[in-house]
Amino acid sequence: MSKLISSSELLNRISDGLNPTYEEACQIYLELENESDKLYKVANLLREKNKGNTVTYSRKFFFNLINLCRDTCSYCTYKSEPNQAKLSMLSKQDIKESVKLAKKFKCTEALFVTGERPEQKYQEARDWLKKNGFSTTAEYLIHASEIALDAGLFPHTNAGNLTKSEMSELKKTNVSLGLMLENSSNRLSQDGMPHQFAPSKNPMARIKILENAGELGIPMTTGLLVGIGETPFEIIDSLYVIKKLHERYGHVQEVILQNFQPKLDTPMASSASPHERYFKTIVALTRLIMPEMNIQIPPNLSPDSYPSFLGAGINDWGGISPVTPDFVNPEHSWPKIDQVERNCLDAGFHLRARFPIYPEFVSFVNPDLRSRMLEIADTQFLVSKEYLK
Ligand code: SF4
Numbered sequence: 001m002s003k004l005i006s007s008s009e010l011l012n013r014i015s016d017g018l019n020p021t022y023e024e025a026c027q028i029y030l031e032l033e034n035e036s037d038k039l040y041k042v043a044n045l046l047r048e049k050n051k052g053n054t055v056t057y058s059r060k061f062f063f064n065l066i067n068l069c070r071d072t073c074s075y076c077t078y079k080s081e082p083n084q085a086k087l088s089m090l091s092k093q094d095i096k097e098s099v100k101l102a103k104k105f106k107c108t109e110a111l112f113v114t115g116e117r118p119e120q121k122y123q124e125a126r127d128w129l130k131k132n133g134f135s136t137t138a139e140y141l142i143h144a145s146e147i148a149l150d151a152g153l154f155p156h157t158n159a160g161n162l163t164k165s166e167m168s169e170l171k172k173t174n175v176s177l178g179l180m181l182e183n184s185s186n187r188l189s190q191d192g193m194p195h196q197f198a199p200s201k202n203p204m205a206r207i208k209i210l211e212n213a214g215e216l217g218i219p220m221t222t223g224l225l226v227g228i229g230e231t232p233f234e235i236i237d238s239l240y241v242i243k244k245l246h247e248r249y250g251h252v253q254e255v256i257l258q259n260f261q262p263k264l265d266t267p268m269a270s271s272a273s274p275h276e277r278y279f280k281t282i283v284a285l286t287r288l289i290m291p292e293m294n295i296q297i298p299p300n301l302s303p304d305s306y307p308s309f310l311g312a313g314i315n316d317w318g319g320i321s322p323v324t325p326d327f328v329n330p331e332h333s334w335p336k337i338d339q340v341e342r343n344c345l346d347a348g349f350h351l352r353a354r355f356p357i358y359p360e361f362v363s364f365v366n367p368d369l370r371s372r373m374l375e376i377a378d379t380q381f382l383v384s385k386e387y388l389k
Pocket residue numbers: 069070071072073076077078079114115116160198200
């Protein structure tokens with residue numbers, strides 16, 4: 001039997017270009033869990049090598065199109081019931097007015113978010129769709145995206161498990177789409193687990209949709225929710241699922257790592273958020289497993305420590321809105337963009353605004369969308385500094 005090499009030696013080899021296997025990533029986690037600085041150092045080096053010292057964000061406006069949802073995840077406070085004050089069902093007029101506000105604040109991304117196929121469960125959703133002239137949420141999303149695009153915003157839709165033909169239609173107006181894998185483990189859908197009442201979170205269903213997006217050539221944002229009862233090995237397995245999808249289709253534009261935050265009005269209200277060292281170790285491992293990937297953490301979910309994640313391998317802060325709340329984490333407002341920029345500078349990084357598509361994926365979108373972006377893009381296909389002045 002061959003002798004296993006040490007984790008320190010593995011890290012040296014990874015610094016020199018070795019792609020670790022699942023088993024090697026698990027070994028590193030197990031052996032270096034308490035010496036995480038070694039891990040951060042290599043993750044930082046790989047980020048520097050592949051992404052330099054630029055860190056990006058997308059200046060977004062969050063369109064909470066409809067937050068009724070067919071499913072129930074134990075951690076979700078975004079989902080509303082029809083009688084709740086937080087219910088959101090935007091009319092076409094609401095969208096048009098929001099688009100004007102978004103332009104006023106120089107947002108470039110129109111983030112459209114909905115619950116999972118609300119019309120399958122709620123008469124209220126069917127009535128809302130009918131009143132606006134549609135029979136499905138996906139049809140409405142297509143129309144809403146057109147409104148936003150015509151006004152000079154760039155849509156990015158995150159509406160759960162869309163069909164292949166729905167995604168194909170949305171591709172005409174959306175520069176990218178989003179679907180969190182959350183985790184590849186079926187265990188999290190078992191009785192008493194957070195996805196028990198959320199069939200759309202079945203990992204195989206989500207993987208199939210990410211495959212469909214790959215076949216359609218759609219740049220996808222995906223990622224994991226960390227700290228919902230998974231094991232570290234399930235997280236590592238999930239990262240390899242994403243890595244393989246990207247190796248096959250080349251369409252995963254970023255991996256979001258979101259640290260679970262308990263919400264008062266949910267069944268997981270008393271569950272703790274993941275320990276910061278565990279979360280940061282996962283972030284660093286992600287960089288080791290996918291050295292060239294865009295890796296993002298949301299700064300509002302680590303408000304006191306987010307700059308330190310730059311030293312664990314991230315290169316993006318995701319969407320930050322100067323005007324709308326984070327409806328998924330309403331108790332965590334986004335930091336001011338100026339402050340994020342100062343914090344990045346203090347850590348030796350330049351903050352730049354990107355579109356909801358990363359520059360290296362621009363060739364995926366149709367010439368019309370590309371030429372619209374070019375009007376406000378710089379030579380690197382980031383949002384020009386002049387536009388944001
Ligand atoms: S996380 Fe998404 S699918 Fe789950 S309940 Fe909330 S809106 Fe529905």
